[in-house]
Amino acid sequence: QVQLVESGGGLVQAGGSLRLSCAASGRTFSNYGVGWFRQAPGKEREFVAALSWSGGTIFYADSVKGRFTCSRDNAKNAVYLQMSSLKPEDTAVYYCAASRTLIPGASSNYAYWGQGTQVTVSS
Numbered sequence: 001q002v003q004l005v006e007s008g009g010g011l012v013q014a015g016g017s018l019r020l021s022c023a024a025s026g027r028t029f030s031n032y033g034v035g036w037f038r039q040a041p042g043k044e045r046e047f048v049a050a051l052s053w054s055g056g057t058i059f060y061a062d063s064v065k066g067r068f069t070c071s072r073d074n075a076k077n078a079v080y081l082q083m084s085s086l087k088p089e090d091t092a093v094y095y096c097a098a099s100r101t102l103i104p105g106a107s108s109n110y111a112y113w114g115q116g117t118q119v120t121v122s123s
Helices: none
Strands: 002-007 010-013 018-026 033-039 046-051 058-060 068-073 078-083 092-099 117-122
Touching: 002 092, 018 033, 018 092, 018 117, 033 078, 046 068, 046 078, 058 068, 078 092
Parallel strands: 010 117
Antiparallel strands: 002 018, 018 078, 033 046, 033 092, 046 058, 068 078, 092 117
16 A cells, blocks of 8 residues: 655646645555646546656656656655646646556556645636
C-alpha cells in the first residue's frame, strides 16, 4: 500500500503560481512512477503530468507544457507540481497517483490515489 496526500492548493489570480505537493507513505515510494491528474466540475478527470520513479523521465499534457514543472524528492517521499502562469481553465481538483508501471496518461494504470487538493484560478 502507498498512501498519498496532496497539499498546496488554493485560490490564486490568473497569471499566478502555486506549488502542489504529494507526500507519500507506505511501501518504497521510489519504486513508483507518479502522475498528476485534475478534474474540473462536470468534466472527466484528465492527465496533467507524470514522472518516472527516478524523476528522469517526465511527461506533460500539452495544455500545461511550458507552464507546469513536475519533480520529485525520493529522500523526502514527495512529488511536486510547480504551476505557473495559471489560467482560469486550470481550476480543478488536482490528484496525485502512483503506479509501479508508468503509463502516463492512463488513469486506470494507477493503483494509489490521494484525496485531491482544490486549485481555483480567478480571472
